[in-house]
Amino acid sequence: MSAFWQLLGRDVLIAWKEGGSIGIALGFYLVVVVLLPLGLGPDLNLLARIAPGVLWIALLLSALLSLGRLFEADFEDGSLDVLATGALPLEAVAAAKALAHWLTTALPLIGLTPVLGLLLNLNPDAYGVLLATMLAGTPAVSFLGAVGAALTVATRRGGLLLGLLLLPLFVPTLIFGIEAIGAALTGADSFRASFLILTAISLAAVVLAPVAAAGALRFQLQ
């Protein structure tokens, strides 16, 4: 078990020290959100209505940017082969890397969200719910993303392909996240159900995605 934490710690440390990819993800998040009022006009009411959706989508796209490199570095320099034959099962390796992505990319993005919410005139009541749905839903993004990353680790133009592969997988998380926010704001009954389903999807992804990712990696490491 300690091997899992060691791997996790090492990946988190690398991401923090390198800093670049976290910065890029945050920068991209900012750019996408800024583009929207520029493209749609500064009508604050309109922005307030679409803010939760815009923020969720921008977050998904920003997370997508860094997912492509999840296994890349270790695959290319042979570390993944070593990890695959080591004490830790490949499923746990995949899970550690997905968790590292969540900690070093998803959480900072969520951290930036309140600031971006100001830019979009987000309803003050919505801040709490928005952040809650993001915290509950982003594990699905990181873990399903790991499956996509495993499938495309060896392909050159993997980045574009990754988006095509992953976006359908993100649709349920997006829908239930937005639905929960909407329900919370209007006081509808469906909030609890939407939020629970959102969380359930994330939990299922955390458990099942490492299996698929490890399977895909094994085929490529032989």
Next chain:
Amino acid sequence: MLAMQKLSHRLANPSNFMALSGRLLPLCCGLAALLLIAGLGLAFFGSPPDYQQGQTVKIMYVHVPAAWLALMIYALIALSSFTLLVFRHPLADVSAKAAAPIGATFTFLALATGSLWGKPMWGTFWVWDPRLTSVLILFFLYLGLMALRASIEDEALAAKLTAVLSLVGIAILPVIKFSVEWNSLHQPASVMRLGAPTIHPSLLWPLLVMALGFMALFAALYLKAMRNEILRRRLKSLRKVAATGAGAALSQQAAV
């Protein structure tokens, strides 16, 4: 069950498959032609206009079978993928590879006919109603399968990775459908419901005949596509033999 196993065993040999499919193919073509002509006849001359939608309900006779096939073919690909990964059946990948473009085509047809049905019904060519939205996402799943396979040069590896992706897809597909339907339940009702909840027999019969015709057509296309793929693989290995044979002959000449 045992008979199925024996059949799949015999079919594992591509030559056996070619022989069997060679006999089945004309049958499927004939059956498809028969059913589709009968279906079209029923649709255009044997079924009345819908009391709500008028004659445009006739689009249903191509839209619904296309959508059913789109879903069934994806399930077939997932089943083939499972067979590849678990049983290593030699023809499993041929099946998955052959079915994908056909499935994508029927998905496209479902979307196109759905859109053309929507314009007179709802006034726009596209509406985010749950059924159309699910089919659109299914289209992306198909494109993803084909794009992933195209991006990997090693055919054996491409087979396995595409199989993994299709299994992930089939697992997520019910969740996607559920989420899209949930979404429309809680949105303000700006979308009209598609047709009456129970379908009148005079509309049901042409629909069923057309659906069966589409399925027979798919069977024919699928068998043909699998045959083409087997030929392609045979050709590829023969070309490799030719190349190494020529190389060996050249090096022999040089040694003399």
Next chain:
Amino acid sequence: MDLGPHAAYIWSAYAVVVVTLAALIGWLAWDGRRQQRWLEEIEARGIRRRSEPTEV
């Protein structure tokens, strides 16, 4: 046959189906003939599944 005010949409829908399926059938038929022709060529050159033993 009177298909009502939206006849154009009905015809277009059926046309899309016919054209697309015809294209798919055509492609499958063409591809099959092409592979078959290449296979016959290469087999005519005497290439078999296993390479011929060469005299040394």
